[in-house]
Amino acid sequence: MSSDNPQQSSLERSNSLHVRFSPDNAPTTAPQFNDNRSSEEYPNFYAPLSQSFSANDTIASLQNPDELYNSYPTRTSFQHRSTLDSAYGIPPHTEINDQSSSHDAEKVVEVSPNERYVKLNTLLGKGAYKVVYKAIDREEGYEVAWNTMQSMQSPNNKDLEHEIQILKSVRHPNIIAFHDAWYGENEFVFITELMTSGTLREYIRKLAPLPNLKIIKRWSRQILKGLAYLHGHNPPIIHRDIKCDNIFINGAHGEVKIGDMGTAEMKLGKKYTVIGTPEFMAPEMYEEQGYNEKVDIYAFGMCLLEMATGEYPYGECKNAAQIYKKVSAGIKPACLLKVQNPEVLNVIENCLSNEDERMSAQEILEHSFLAVEPDVVLLAADPDNVHLTLQVVFKGMDKLSVKFDFNVETDTAEEVVREMIEEQVLPERYQHHITKEINRILRDIDKPTESEQAEQVRRSVWRRESDIRNELDRTREELNHATDRVLEIEQKCDDFESRARAAETRYRDALRNLRELEELKSPTSLSEAGLSEAVSSTPITNGHTQEEREKLVNHILDGTFVFVYIRRLTLIHTHTVEYSDDTDIGVFVADCAQASHRGADKAHEWARKLQNQDIMTVGDLRDLHDEDWAGIGLTVFALRALKNMLKGKKLAANQQPQLSPPPPQPAQSPPPPPASSSLIL
Numbered sequence: 216m217s218s219d220n221p222q223q224s225s226l227e228r229s230n231s232l233h234v235r236f237s238p239d240n241a242p243t244t245a246p247q248f249n250d251n252r253s254s255e256e257y258p259n260f261y262a263p264l265s266q267s268f269s270a271n272d273t274i275a276s277l278q279n280p281d282e283l284y285n286s287y288p289t290r291t292s293f294q295h296r297s298t299l300d301s302a303y304g305i306p307p308h309t310e311i312n313d314q315s316s317s318h319d320a321e322k323v324v325e326v327s328p329n330e331r332y333v334k335l336n337t338l339l340g341k342g343a344y345k346v347v348y349k350a351i352d353r354e355e356g357y358e359v360a361w362n363t364m365q366s367m368q369s370p371n372n373k374d375l376e377h378e379i380q381i382l383k384s385v386r387h388p389n390i391i392a393f394h395d396a397w398y399g400e401n402e403f404v405f406i407t408e409l410m411t412s413g414t415l416r417e418y419i420r421k422l423a424p425l426p427n428l429k430i431i432k433r434w435s436r437q438i439l440k441g442l443a444y445l446h447g448h449n450p451p452i453i454h455r456d457i458k459c460d461n462i463f464i465n466g467a468h469g470e471v472k473i474g475d476m477g478t479a480e481m482k483l484g485k486k487y488t489v490i491g492t493p494e495f496m497a498p499e500m501y502e503e504q505g506y507n508e509k510v511d512i513y514a515f516g517m518c519l520l521e522m523a524t525g526e527y528p529y530g531e532c533k534n535a536a537q538i539y540k541k542v543s544a545g546i547k548p549a550c551l552l553k554v555q556n557p558e559v560l561n562v563i564e565n566c567l568s569n570e571d572e573r574m575s576a577q578e579i580l581e582h583s584f585l586a587v588e589p590d591v592v593l594l595a596a597d598p599d600n601v602h603l604t605l606q607v608v609f610k611g612m613d614k615l616s617v618k619f620d621f622n623v624e625t626d627t628a629e630e631v632v633r634e635m636i637e638e639q640v641l642p643e644r645y646q647h648h649i650t651k652e653i654n655r656i657l658r659d660i661d662k663p664t665e666s667e668q669a670e671q672v673r674r675s676v677w678r679r680e681s682d683i684r685n686e687l688d689r690t691r692e693e694l695n696h697a698t699d700r701v702l703e704i705e706q707k708c709d710d711f712e713s714r715a716r717a718a719e720t721r722y723r724d725a726l727r728n729l730r731e732l733e734e735l736k737s738p739t740s741l742s743e744a745g746l747s748e749a750v751s752s753t754p755i756t757n758g759h760t761q762e763e764r765e766k767l768v769n770h771i772l773d774g775t776f777v778f779v780y781i782r783r784l785t786l787i788h789t790h791t792v793e794y795s796d797d798t799d800i801g802v803f804v805a806d807c808a809q810a811s812h813r814g815a816d817k818a819h820e821w822a823r824k825l826q827n828q829d830i831m832t833v834g835d836l837r838d839l840h841d842e843d844w845a846g847i848g849l850t851v852f853a854l855r856a857l858k859n860m861l862k863g864k865k866l867a868a869n870q871q872p873q874l875s876p877p878p879p880q881p882a883q884s885p886p887p888p889p890a891s892s893s894l895i896l
């Protein structure tokens with residue numbers, strides 16, 4: 216029956232024709248069950264796996280597609296469902312998964328022949344062939360799915376038994392586990408793992424408008440991992456009915472598992488069995504040339520198309536015959552044009568290409584759309600971090616995990632990776648990534664520990680501190696040097712200043728002496744005896760020999776120079792006046808300022824600074840230690856002036872002042888004094 220309702224979305228279209236044909240090598244012997252039942256008890260065991268049509272029947276029927284279409288049950292056909300209900304004895308009001316509406320939902324309605332499994336009155340779903348109930352594994356204590364399939368013929372062959380053994384041995388996280396099987400009362404029963412969140416097809420609808428790319432990738436990886444596992448068997452296991460209805464979800468963990476393994480068959484050479492769902496069947500499945508596991512890849516391509524577009528493939532076709540015609544003519548589903556992502560499109564197109572061009576499940580997993588770059592992990596290292604054991608872990612590719620030794624002193628990441636690629640241990644496309652990861656690990660190993668880092672910080676702080684101290688010392692030295700230079704230059708300034716003052720004084724004295732000499736030459740001036748007396752009464756003549764005195768007097772009589780000389784001594788005397796300790800500091804400073812040609816304001820300033828330091832008298836000043844002077848706050852000049860003044864007293868007290876000879880006099884002046892006159896008097 217076709218879907219005539221144009222409003223019905225393609226996702227809701229579940230009336231796909233489900234065609235199953237019996238294999239040509241139909242089983243002839245009864246199976247051996249692990250529950251010790253005799254195989255004779257289970258006649259017609261294999262029959263329900265097919266509708267007993269030969270491949271030739273199918274092709275012939277497809278010549279008259281409408282007839283064929285109407286002759287097969289559809290999933291949503293109410294009529295079909297009613298038929299199945301009565302065939303399986305399902306109570307008319309039993310609601311699928313609606314446990315709350317039925318008080319009897321958890322009631323045990325049947326027990327397995329080996330009494331391990333009990334079927335509950337909870338219907339999980341119905342397909343074209345199977346009715347599935349919730350059940351409990353009493354041995355393990357967990358819930359399982361109780362699948363029943365109507366069959367009028369008894370299974371009686373060893374091949375089937377073999378197939379069941381293989382189905383039981385299929386153990387993969389992405390394939391629904393097959394636990395047990397038996398035949399009873401015209402039905403074939405098998406127990407499988409229970410999936411709680413429905414099929415992938417239902418889930419796509421829940422994530423409307425479309426599942427995002429991340430989810431599509433996650434689902435695809437899981438489906439392909441399951442297929443890679445099945446196809447990796449020898450001989451490969453072909454599922455033959457991959458479609459979103461047969462892929463189940465565990466919503467809590469996002470697990471995806473391939474179900475409906477009852478139709479799987481070992482690939483023993485090429486098969487000539489047509490079995491599957493038209494929309495998902497590869498062209499070679501319609502042919503009589505046989506097919507291999509690549510039909511599952513074709514079907515996966517259709518699943519990916521459904522995930523990416525939300526549309527059922529060949530939704531534009533009204534029946535299986537139309538689909539068959541399009542597939543045979545190589546016409547792709549219309550919704551393929553709606554695929555936006557180029558990588559998704561690339562994968563789908565490859566899956567729908569000719570059998571020999573299709574990638575394997577493993578190759579699609581490694582396609583850039585799905586590939587997850589491998590991790591490189593450090594498994595072990597010796598205490599010196601020289602000999603390392605590293606491992607490349609390929610996520611999503613269970614088989615590949617490469618462990619290798621690495622010597623930090625002799626190996627480089629580049630060399631080691633290149634070597635492994637040459638030896639085909641690693642795929643070349645990850646060369647750059649793996650090299651980078653190894654180098655990252657090597658850098659991490661070199662990284663100092665926390666205590667080493669703390670030590671490094673401590674050392675760098677110490678180094679910085681030491682640099683600053685050295686800089687400080689250097690600067691202090693420069694400052695001292697500069698200060699010394701200033702003092703030296705000040706000293707020179709003082710010298711020049713005093714020489715200038717002396718010259719000035721000599722100049723004034725010379726003028727005055729000239730005037731006095733003129734007075735002496737007049738009759739009313741001082742008599743020789745009087746002059747002699749004046750000279751001898753001068754303090755500076757004290758202690759001189761008679762000869763020196765006479766010379767001096769002669770010189771005095773001789774003119775200006777002698778007088779200059781006397782005045783000079785008097786001046787020194789004035790400057791070397793002794794200040795008693797109790798002399799007021801103000802008086803001392805005023806003299807000092809005057810002597811150094813500084814004004815009264817300077818004198819006030821110096822005095823204030825001294826008084827601020829509690830230096831009130833000359834005695835206080837004398838008591839100062841050398842280092843205290845610097846703390847007074849006076850300029851170097853002022854300090855020198857004060858010190859000189861104090862030292863001048865000492866000079867006057869302890870030694871005779873040294874006098875330089877007077878400068879040469881002008882031509883009209885008297886002749887220069889005798890050598891003795893330049894001596895210390």
Ligand SMILES: Nc1ncnc2c1ncn2[C@@H]1O[C@H](COP(=O)(O)OP(=O)(O)OP(=O)(O)O)[C@@H](O)[C@H]1O
Pocket residue numbers: 233290339340341342343344345346347360391407408409410411413414460461463474475
């Ligand atoms: N393991 C399971 N856990 C939970 N529910 C299940 C399980 N297997 C099947 N079902 C439910 O039963 C319904 C019918 O199962 P299934 O599709 O496998 O039957 P079928 O007759 O093989 O159908 P078809 O061959 O058309 O896919 C599913 O749609 C699903 O709702």
